Amino acid sequence: MNLLAPQKKRTTVLRTIFRMVLGAFLLLAGISHLTVNREAFLAQVPTWLPIAGDFVVLASGVVEIVLGASLLALGRYRVQVGWIVAAFFVAIFPGNISQLVTHTDSFGLNTDLDRAVRLLLQPVLVLWALWSSGAWLAWRRYRAERRTEEDA
Incomplete structure (x- = not known):
């Protein structure tokens, strides 16, 4: 099994619904x-980044549009897109940490407790x-096949 090959097997309806909701989001x-x-997004850009905050907001917006559209339209490549979306959520996590550490209010997250809860939601998005x-x-499945091949 090639982990990066397009997926031919159909996915479950529930997975498809959740993928579509995430894509729309x-x-x-x-x-x-x-x-x-x-x-509001500018307030989440860490001040230590050596890139202009407005550029980060615009670039991440474009990336989110592309990823969302990909989740909606590229069903055959959903596995590859899923890994990329998960990596994106990991990549933007420092912005959420920065918002908590710098006590920056944005998106109604006006207390450290609210900002900390938001941090806990990021792994949920990855999963x-x-x-x-x-x-x-x-x-x-890939790992199971590799174990089977190694045992043979």
């Missing part, structure tokens, strides 16, 4: 990066991407 979040929530895309299942 990312698409809308990306659009809001570029429009109505640009300032959501991996589960709904079938990426985690593909990884488990």
Whole structure:
């Protein structure tokens, strides 16, 4: 089994629904990066980044739009997209940490408790991407096949 090959096997309806919801969420979040929530997202950009905050907001918005559209449209490549979305959620995690450490209010997160709870939701998004895309299942199948081949 090639872990990166396009998936031919159909996924479950529940996984598909969750993948579509996540795709729509990312698409809308990306659009809001570029429009109505640009300032709110700017508040989450860590000050230690050597890149202009506005560029980070715009670039991450474009990435979210592409990832959201990919989750919605590229069903055959859902596993690969799932890994990329999960990596994206890991990559933006420092912004959430920065918001907590710097006590920055944004998106209604106006207390350290609210910001800490938000941190706990990031791993949920990573798991959501991996589960709904079938990426985690593909990884488990790949590992099982490798163990079987090694035992033979």
